[in-house]
């Protein structure tokens with residue numbers, strides 16, 4: 602389960618990624634350096650997080666071969682559309698100091714809440730730009746984030762490249778089982794943002810997760826990440842603490858039973874963001 606998985610275009614991706622959302626720019630370089638030091642090879646960045654240049658510095662200072670890294674970035678929400686998507690990919694490459702990205706995602710779908718009846722067209726135009734960048738080799742795989750099945754259905758009507766990835770919010774208490782099933786049936790790899798529930802969640806203190814973890818000598822965080830992994834989903838945990846970084850990678854030496862998987866899937870009311878992509882008019886990093 603620790604070996605990299607293949608995306609629908611044949612590219613391999615490490616099964617745990619390091620998230621950089623809400624990591625302040627001034628601590629990001631150190632945090633990403635620590636992550637690379639303890640063995641992360643998959644870094645999930647975004648222009649909207651305001652720390653992409655710091656991610657780039659950490660990558661360069663690490664001395665790790667570019668081909669051994671998997672680097673993702675995402676389109677800022679105020680830059681959707683054909684022309685600006687092309688500019689933004691170049692901006693990410695410049696910020697990161699790289700000549701290609703392994704994965705680039707539409708961060709949030711354009712929705713009628715902001716674009717009225719143009720929303721579908723904006724997503725289609727954005728995707729067309731990404732397809733061209735993909736064929737040009739600037740981006741080795743392309744995908745989306747926060748797309749629910751209905752956004753995907755619409756995109757697939759005009760897409761000529763099926764998204765390789767959909768990065769959605771998944772954590773105990775917010776399993777999004779129907780969306781996960783839909784995506785996996787379409788050979789779209791699911792990545793989980795906020796795998797520990799994020800702001801305001803009780804995943805880290807929940808007693809059911811604690812009891813399961815006690816059996817394996819694992820923390821709530823490790824149980825939550827393992828539950829994600831065993832569903833074939835790629836978790837993107839983040840921490841600015843080195844001990845936690847290590848802990849979040851130390852999830853390959855135990856196996857949750859089918860019963861434990863079900864118990865965790867049925868937990869609810871654990872708080873967390875539980876974002877509704879259709880309700881976002883304009884997502885900003887501070888949200």
Ligand code: A2P
Nearest residue numbers: 795796797798799822838839840841842845848
């Ligand atoms: P910190 O950087 O202070 O360690 P997420 O948003 O990914 O669900 O995670 C929420 C927060 O949980 C992270 O920002 C991180 O904060 C904290 N965290 C990460 N790993 C662990 C862990 N193994 N144990 C406890 N807290 C963790």
